Amino acid sequence: MSQDEIRQTVRAFLIDNIYAGIENAELKDESPLISTRIIDSIVALKLVSYLEEKFNVEFEAHEVDQDNLDTINKIVSFVQSKMK
Amino acid sequence: MSSRLQHLFFDSAKKDGSHIALALASGEQITYEALSELVNDFLKYFKANGIVKGSRIAIMAPKSISTVAIFLATLECGAAYIPIDIETPKERLNQILQNLDPHAFIAYTSDFPSEILCQQLFLTKALNESLSITFLPGENHSEDLAFILYTSGSTGPPKGVCITHENALAFTDWSLATFSISNKDRFSSIAPFHFDLSVFDLYVCFACGGTLFLVDERTTKNPRLLAEQLSKQNISIIYTTPSLLSLLLNFGKIEKNNFSSLRMTLFAGEIFPVQHLHALMKQWSHVSFYNLYGPTETNVCTWFEIPKPIDEQRTEPYPIGKVCGQLEAKVSEEGELLIAGPNVTIGYWKRPDLDLKIFWELDGKTYYRTGDHVESIHKNEYTYTGRMDRMIKKRGYRIEPEEVEAVLMQHPDVMEAAIISDRDQDDFTILIGFLSLRPKAEISVIAIKEHCLSFLPSYMIPDQIYFIDSLPKTSSGKIDLKKLGQ
Numbered sequence: 001m002s003q004d005e006i007r008q009t010v011r012a013f014l015i016d017n018i019y020a021g022i023e024n025a026e027l028k029d030e031s032p033l034i035s036t037r038i039i040d041s042i043v044a045l046k047l048v049s050y051l052e053e054k055f056n057v058e059f060e061a062h063e064v065d066q067d068n069l070d071t072i073n074k075i076v077s078f079v080q081s082k083m084k
Numbered sequence: 085m086s087s088r089l090q091h092l093f094f095d096s097a098k099k100d101g102s103h104i105a106l107a108l109a110s111g112e113q114i115t116y117e118a119l120s121e122l123v124n125d126f127l128k129y130f131k132a133n134g135i136v137k138g139s140r141i142a143i144m145a146p147k148s149i150s151t152v153a154i155f156l157a158t159l160e161c162g163a164a165y166i167p168i169d170i171e172t173p174k175e176r177l178n179q180i181l182q183n184l185d186p187h188a189f190i191a192y193t194s195d196f197p198s199e200i201l202c203q204q205l206f207l208t209k210a211l212n213e214s215l216s217i218t219f220l221p222g223e224n225h226s227e228d229l230a231f232i233l234y235t236s237g238s239t240g241p242p243k244g245v246c247i248t249h250e251n252a253l254a255f256t257d258w259s260l261a262t263f264s265i266s267n268k269d270r271f272s273s274i275a276p277f278h279f280d281l282s283v284f285d286l287y288v289c290f291a292c293g294g295t296l297f298l299v300d301e302r303t304t305k306n307p308r309l310l311a312e313q314l315s316k317q318n319i320s321i322i323y324t325t326p327s328l329l330s331l332l333l334n335f336g337k338i339e340k341n342n343f344s345s346l347r348m349t350l351f352a353g354e355i356f357p358v359q360h361l362h363a364l365m366k367q368w369s370h371v372s373f374y375n376l377y378g379p380t381e382t383n384v385c386t387w388f389e390i391p392k393p394i395d396e397q398r399t400e401p402y403p404i405g406k407v408c409g410q411l412e413a414k415v416s417e418e419g420e421l422l423i424a425g426p427n428v429t430i431g432y433w434k435r436p437d438l439d440l441k442i443f444w445e446l447d448g449k450t451y452y453r454t455g456d457h458v459e460s461i462h463k464n465e466y467t468y469t470g471r472m473d474r475m476i477k478k479r480g481y482r483i484e485p486e487e488v489e490a491v492l493m494q495h496p497d498v499m500e501a502a503i504i505s506d507r508d509q510d511d512f513t514i515l516i517g518f519l520s521l522r523p524k525a526e527i528s529v530i531a532i533k534e535h536c537l538s539f540l541p542s543y544m545i546p547d548q549i550y551f552i553d554s555l556p557k558t559s560s561g562k563i564d565l566k567k568l569g570q
Contacts, residue, residue, distance in 0.1 A: 036537065042331070061312045065309075
């Protein structure tokens with residue numbers, strides 16, 4: 001699974017699950033999502049469950065944290081590190 | 085029977101000072117005796133700085149041993165404490181402090197509003213070093229207040245619900261008489277201190293000499309970690325919102341943790357969707373579940389034990405149940421639940437305009453108008469059927485949509501704004517904002533959320549935002565909220 005594929009999956013999930021009428025371009029890879037409340041913490045939890053199933057990885061309890069999930073870049077590199 | 089809330093703690097400290105009063109996930113913990121000493125340190129410091137009966141101490145700090153000690157020391161001074169959400173945006177904090185006129189404000193140095201100039205960076209040696217305090221010339225009040233809890237206000241700024249010692253003790257006495265609780269119990273403080281559920285966590289725990297596990301704010305947003313901590317800490321009593329329990333159930337992997345110490349789960353603040361409640365009861369089949377009901381202004385006023393075995397056919401939410409013994413309930417002709425008795429607040433802090441709306445004098449008694457529509461199922465036993473006004477309950481928090489709309493309307497590009505609530509596919513309440521923009525205005529959803537975030541706490545930020553050309557109107561020209569909901 002390439003980084004780009006993970007990124008596409010994350011973006012598609014976020015756009016499907018949160019944004020009503022938001023443009024893809026608005027969602028920057030490096031913009032903070034949870035700390036700025038652009039996405040709700042529940043959406044972040046749903047994303048974790050989705051990524052675990054999709055990529056067959058498991059997040060430890062302490063890893064399901066804003067620090068690992070706050071930007072698309074962080075999410076992508078975290079999932080990637082789990083897959084190695 | 086104690087007549088001061090803090091005596092619940094000091095009496096238990098005298099009985100068994102070596103028992104653990106507070107514990108944290110970090111492993112930090114403190115006995116009743118050591119906590120008493122810490123409270124005394126703060127007490128001396130506060131008194132030396134002019135805190136007396138009728139003073140008010142506002143505190144915007146994370147949950148910690150020091151925070152709890154400050155609450156108790158404030159009460160021992162005869163003063164009232166005001167816990168403020170640590171995520172409160174600056175604008176909102178200013179509104180609260182302006183309304184409150186406190187004698188002291190405690191927070192992280194970086195969280196101090198620029199208006200509060202005289203800042204002392206030093207506290208007693210007991211206090212967490214990162215916090216600062218400022219003493220201010222507030223005007224003393226004459227009521228016997230224990231604390232003030234700020235909640236969403238429909239006409240703009242947040243309103244402070246004044247809780248007296250008598251109010252709080254009426255609630256703790258009822259709790260102690262209703263539930264069999266002992267010093268062997270390990271309580272969990274999941275709700276933030278500015279939320280009225282914390283009154284149970286702190287004072288019912290202290291009254292029976294139990295141990296209170298302080299869950300930090302970050303963990304409450306990570307159900308997997310929360311489940312792990314509650315299990316490791318051998319928590320026996322949980323009191324929280326249906327939303328948080330649903331999160332534990334759906335995202336907490338509770339089946340991987342051992343909850344054999346848990347014996348009682350109390351929930352309040354909103355309707356518990358039956359399918360989630362039943363699923364949780366199956367996971368925790370050894371636990372008793374209770375639905376507690378009551379606004380901040382009265383604390384719990386009705387309660388209902390969820391019957392076992394589970395009624396699988398049931399789809400409608402469980403009743404709010406029977407009225408607590410020390411209270412009296414009436415239902416108005418319109419179906420509104422009215423509550424009188426020792427729990428009922430004396431009113432909002434410096435908002436006589438609101439006090440006029442919430443109290444009704446009937447048969448020589450003062451009734452609080454809950455704003456909740458109920459139906460009577462048996463004598464003195466009720467089922468909740470909806471709100472009389474537009475108030476929304478999200479994760480147990482009260483949200484007056486008018487307050488969110490007022491913030492949206494402050495944005496220069498916004499012409500009209502309306503907020504409604506809906507439920508997502510998992511039955512969680514979400515806020516939906518509908519906006520029409522001024523001609524030629526171009527603004528993104530993200531920019532709107534960022535605007536809201538500088539005025540409102542995070543639970544009040546609309547989850548979804550739709551831009552439409554103009555909002556539908558009723559024949560009288562008002563925004564047609566029913567139509568928006570379709």
